[in-house]
Structures are given as structure tokens and as C-alpha cells.
Amino acid sequence: DQQVKQNSPSLSVQEGRISILNCDYTNSMFDYFLWYKKYPAEGPTFLISISSIKDKNEDGRFTVFLNKSAKHLSLHIVPSQPGDSAVYFCAAHRDDKIIFGKGTRLHILP
């Protein structure tokens, strides 16, 4: 039973446009959520996080939105740049666990 789901394995977006990466979760007890970015053959890089008591967190081109009633969060990247092409992992934290989604591969098209 997957508690953190990233239903889109891949996404293609034109350079300069907005990239929206989605994540759904099933457990309302998660206390914060994180997004990681991973290039091939490199380690994951922390991008942005959001506490469960907030509904939005913004850092430069990255904004994470949390909709607790829908158990849904999304990562917005605007404007999208070629260097944003990577795999993005959503993760949820609770107690002694952090649960990752399977990732979404983002392709930024020239």
C-alpha cells in the first residue's frame, strides 16, 4: 500500500513555462513534506519542504502547495529551465519514517 504516490512517471515541459509536479498521500498524520531532485549518477538534492500546518512555501523559482483536505501537494517550478531536467521525489515524514514516492522524471524541452 503506497502512502506517497507520484502518479506521473514523466513530464515534459517547454523551457520558460511552468512545471507542475504532483504528489498524493494517504496518511493525514504526516507532519512535513519534502521535495528532492536527482540527476543521473548524482545524489539527491533537497529542494524545498513544507510543514503540515502551512499551505504554501516559496523559495525562488520553486513553490510547494499543500492541500490537506485533498491530501495533495504540488511543486511548481517557474520559469522552467534546462537544468531542471531531473527526477523529482516527493517525501512525507512522520515519527520515525520518511516515505518517498517513486519519482517523476521532468524533461525541459528547448
Add this chain to the structure above:
Amino acid sequence: ETGVTQTPRHLVMGMTNKKSLKCEQHLGHNAMYWYKQSAKKPLELMFVYNFKEQTENNSVPSRFSPECPNSSHLFLHLHTLQPEDSALYLCASSQEGPLGDTQYFGPGTRLTVL
């Protein structure tokens, strides 16, 4: 004993000391991780070991040196640390790695560097 265990639970060290943190998992998992959690910050992934091979190193300073002698044990060797390295160091394991799976955490080692 089950789950993920970490020793010691608390550690105070000077900047010139050398110490090691130990992690052991009894879950039969294949991947192990070191995270750092500073006050009011999210988890920072430091190292990933998948089937005993280090697969990721997130530009962690060389004063932190991991060792994974087998799939059940993970060490973090510390030397010449800085006061800003004071944090909670968490070990985790998962069945698969490096990501995309549920990771189970140990209780952590609270490190204070004087």
C-alpha cells in the same frame, strides 16, 4: 532486537576529537542512509549505501567519513568537526534503495561539538 538502532544516543566532542557513530538495522534491508537534522531544518541526506556500495554523496565535507562493512551495519566516522556540525544524526534503512521506498529511522545520535 528489531528495527534500527543507533549508538551512542548522545555525544559531546571537541573539535580535535575523533569519534564514530554506529547504526545497525535488523530488518534485512539492503539500503542504509545517514541524515543530518539541524534545528528547524528538514532532513539533509548525507550518504546512501545500497548493497554495501556507496551510491550517493551529497557534497558532504570530508570530516564526515561513512563506512558500511555489511548490509546491516553503518558507521559515520567524525574528525575535526566544527560547532556548526552539532545536530541530530539519523540513520535509516530501506528494503530497496536509493529512494522511492519507505525508510525506517533509528532514534538518532544527538551530537554536540564544542
